[in-house]
Amino acid sequence: MSQTIQFNKIATSLGTRDLGAKIRLSIQEKIEVNDKVFLDFQDVEVITNSFANECFGKLREAISTETFRNKVAFINTNDFIQRVIISAL
Numbered sequence: 409m410s411q412t413i414q415f416n417k418i419a420t421s422l423g424t425r426d427l428g429a430k431i432r433l434s435i436q437e438k439i440e441v442n443d444k445v446f447l448d449f450q451d452v453e454v455i456t457n458s459f460a461n462e463c464f465g466k467l468r469e470a471i472s473t474e475t476f477r478n479k480v481a482f483i484n485t486n487d488f489i490q491r492v493i494i495s496a497l
Contacts, residue, residue, distance in 0.1 A: 418431070422456070425461075425462040428459040435447070445479055445481070446483050452489065
């Protein structure tokens with residue numbers, strides 16, 4: 409079973425550490441009960457380094473590398489968002 413988190417339903421600009429922490433906890437819960445969690449950035453214009461570090465960097469620290477690689481997929485990222493996520497990981 410898989411689940412998709414549509415970030416555009418949260419906001420088209422993702423910026424705060426608080427929001428990143430809240431979403432990270434939601435992603436962790438979904439990872440525990442799903443085979444794959446898709447993080448969909450369709451129509452999201454920008455994310456900040458603070459948001460990405462709090463959400464994705466700390467997620468990466470919280471779960472094993474194998475789990476992260478096998479269960480988390482980033483989709484519909486623009487070039488800017490892709491660079492910010494890579495730097496957070």
